[in-house]
Amino acid sequence: MIRRRVLIVEDNQDTGEMYRMLIELSGHEALVAQNGALGLELLKSARPDIALVDIGLPGMDGYEIARRFRAEPDSDRVFLVALTGYGSSTDRDRCRQAGFDLHMLKPVDPQALQSLLDGRP
Numbered sequence: 001m002i003r004r005r006v007l008i009v010e011d012n013q014d015t016g017e018m019y020r021m022l023i024e025l026s027g028h029e030a031l032v033a034q035n036g037a038l039g040l041e042l043l044k045s046a047r048p049d050i051a052l053v054d055i056g057l058p059g060m061d062g063y064e065i066a067r068r069f070r071a072e073p074d075s076d077r078v079f080l081v082a083l084t085g086y087g088s089s090t091d092r093d094r095c096r097q098a099g100f101d102l103h104m105l106k107p108v109d110p111q112a113l114q115s116l117l118d119g120r121p
Contacts, residue, residue, distance in 0.1 A: 004117055005029045007048035009039030009065065010083070011057050015106075019052060022110055026117050036060030043069045048078055050116065052104075055084040055095070063098040070099035081116065083108065 006023050008030060010016035016032045023030040031046055033039035036057045043051055043065070055062035062082055069075050081102045082095040095103045104112065 001027060002119065003028055004049040005031070005046065006117070007039065007042050007046060007051040008032045009036065009042075009051065009053040009057065009062070011035060011054060015054075019108070019113075022113060023117065026114060028117055036062070036065050040065050040068055043075075043078060044072060050079045050081065052081045052083055052108075053100075054106075055082055055086070062100075063094065066095075066099040075099075 006028055008016050008019045010019065010032065011034050013034065016034060020030040020032050031042055031048065033042050036059055039053065040060065042048070053062040053065055066080055066082070069078070069080070079102070080100045081104055082100040083104055083106050084091060085106050087105045092103045102116070
């Protein structure tokens with residue numbers, strides 16, 4: 001198993017903690033940011049392999065985080081995952097245009113999360 005570093009950007013503390021526990025129980029490292037500014041900073045400094053980013057963050061939303069981060073050098077080293085309750089084709093297109101690699105509907109299925117961690121998104 002490859003141990004991955006996963007950044008979770010989620011303003012709901014309980015949800016962020018649930019994702020953190022699932023990730024750590026799978027043997028991976030998890031970091032949690034509860035707002036967009038901290039999330040963007042950790043994307044740049046913590047060098048995660050995967051970032052799970054809530055779209056509906058107050059202030060700087062997930063789209064803005066993705067756009068700003070993708071403007072950085074070497075940003076393609078991070079697999080960006082949009083977490084959202086909206087799943088229309090328009091929502092998926094908007095995520096792709098912002099720079100996300102994957103769109104996942106909330107609540108995230110634990111098996112889908114495990115597949116992502118195992119390298120099978």
